[in-house]
Amino acid sequence: MNPISIAMISDFFHPNVGGVENHIYMLSASLIRKGHKVIVITHSHAPDRVGIRWLLPSLKVYYIPFLPIALSATLPNFFTSLPYLRTILLREHIHLIHAHASLSSIGHEGILHSHLMGIRTVFTDHSLFGFEDAVSILTNKLLVGTLRNVDAVICVSHTGRENTVLRGELFERYEDEPTRLSVSRNVYVIPNALVADEFKPGPPNSTDIITIVVLSRLAYRKGIDLLVATAPRICRAFPDVRFVIGGDGPKLIDLLQMREKYLLQDRIELLGSVRHSDVRSVLIQGSIFMNTSLTESFGIAILEAACAGLYVVSTRVGGVPEILPKDMISFAAPDEDDVFRAMSEAINIVKAGKHEALKAHERVKTFYNWEDVATRTEKVYDAVIKSPQMELWQRMQRTMQLGPFAGPIWTIILIVDCVFFMFLEWWMPREDLDFVKTHWDQDNFSRLVNKEKRRIAEEQK
Structure with missing residues (x-):
């Protein structure tokens, strides 16, 4: 596929250590090597980890000033994150966002806001959750609302796929048999990997x-x-x-x-x-x-x-x-x-x-290798980019199908989010944004690294 600009969005990223954090970094690095532009958006970590940082190989990380409440997760803000995400996604010319982890509030919000800017969305679920305890019930309700309008869902195992499909209600009805359901065609399985x-x-x-x-x-x-x-x-x-x-x-x-x-x-x-x-x-x-x-x-x-x-x-x-x-x-x-x-x-x-x-x-x-994972993920991105995009009215109709209680609540959130976005378009016109015009030049970086290595070798002689 042609190179695109991708934003990985999650509460879970380095310097914290974990499976989700490592998955995001390794997938990003592999996609960069394939010629895509990738950035990461996460919340602040520690008092001094706020703003923009660079990780090899040319991975730009935005640490926005939201503090975690527990286990690296932030409190769901819904609208508070919109000014930050709008500015970052527009100035970086992002084509697609890839959110990670069911417990990542900023990931859910990225999917909610991105449709307003015509940006396509992909979500990867990394964990299994139950259906009985309070945490699982609340998380599942949030997941259902988020995945109602997502363009594609990736799971790391077939068991995880079954779990996510049930929790996120990712079903389609047959036109000739309304009572018959099938799993949505935009749900994929791509396993984890390692070096x-x-x-x-x-x-x-x-x-x-x-x-x-x-x-x-x-x-x-x-x-x-x-x-x-x-x-x-x-x-x-x-x-x-x-x-x-x-x-x-x-x-x-x-x-x-x-x-x-x-x-x-x-x-x-x-x-x-x-x-x-x-x-x-x-x-x-x-x-x-x-x-x-x-x-x-x-x-x-x-x-x-x-x-x-x-x-x-x-x-x-x-x-x-x-x-x-x-x-x-x-x-x-x-x-x-x-x-x-x-x-x-x-x-x-x-x-x-x-x-x-x-x-x-x-x-x-x-x-298992990350090259294979990145290639399979590229195919998902390509299918999403080529698929028709949902209009706001279609998203509202799909959201209302969540039920007599959750449907109106999520639809109100969707409408308020749209109104807030229109206000930001007027208050901070995108024409006035400081757009990113250049990116990390990997070839130039390699030359500088080799030059520094030669300098160190000469000094050691």
């Missing part, structure tokens, strides 16, 4: 001591309660097993108490928060990777561990069964006894030398 060369296996580990690695946010949904219950049993049944646990979160205190209670200070090492650049050095210490999540849309940590040569044990939840071949992973139900069974099976496999780290790395290397 395989960053997770090369280390030297072979001794089978005298089997090290089990856990890298996870220490939160309830990550199944840390299962880890707390099964780790003492595994240590008791296998005296030659030790744990290395990396991560931080509210469940850290439970792990500390468990370790003290069972006197396992010499068997269970707690590393605390681990930077992404240090993940490989932690993974190659072990032979088995343990994941006890209660819900998981894709599980990038599992993929990284398998690429580093570890045998994986995971609960059979969400999109995890889609990630790896059956001979590289053992599954368990999210139950203490079954997790213990699966871990026992994995320990015996590793002890018998039936799992080859280098072979596993080479296999994973062929499964």
Whole structure:
């Protein structure tokens, strides 16, 4: 497709570390290498991370001055973000915005506002949510309203697709059978990926001591309660097993108490928060990777561990069964006894030398790469750009179909947003904006880098 200007919009981005943050950065970098212009719009991080920053390779990041309320998410503002987003999207000549994550308020607002400027919209859902607890109910209602008028939706797994379709009510009715529904044709599945060369296996580990690695946010949904219950049993049944646990979160205190209670200070090492650049050095210490999540849309940590040569044990939840071949992973139900069974099976496999780290790395290397993800995402963008755009009246009609209560509320938001946009067009005419006329010249940057390298080499001589 022809090069276009793309804005990635999400509350979740660097310097915070996580799966969504890494996905946005790597996808942006791959699209830039394909010739597209990509910027990122997110909220401020820390007191000094406000304004414009540049990341390699020529990725411009706008940190707008909104403060997060919890877990990097901002409070839904709806209209407060419009002046910022309008100015940025117009001055950067953006053709398409790509919002990420269901819990990102600024992502939802970007989709709401972008249609007013004729900018096409794509949304990627990275997580699974339920339908019963208060957080899920509120998030799902917000998602339904946002996705009513989005041009395309991307999910990172087929299980995630089913979950998003149900939560976002992404259905179409057959004209001849109004009671019959089908999944919307603008819903796609594009998996996550990784840079395989960053997770090369280390030297072979001794089978005298089997090290089990856990890298996870220490939160309830990550199944840390299962880890707390099964780790003492595994240590008791296998005296030659030790744990290395990396991560931080509210469940850290439970792990500390468990370790003290069972006197396992010499068997269970707690590393605390681990930077992404240090993940490989932690993974190659072990032979088995343990994941006890209660819900998981894709599980990038599992993929990284398998690429580093570890045998994986995971609960059979969400999109995890889609990630790896059956001979590289053992599954368990999210139950203490079954997790213990699966871990026992994995320990015996590793002890018998039936799992080859280098072979596993080479296999994973062929499964996932960002070049393929970017190519598939380009096809979604191309389909969106070529599709007819919805007019305001059509968007209002679709929004009213949300129901007798949510429909009028979302329609009022849509109308007020349109009126506010018209006011901004009068108050701050787009002709007066400081449009971006030049962008980062990658060739010139490469020349400067090579020149600096030569200078440093000459000085070292």
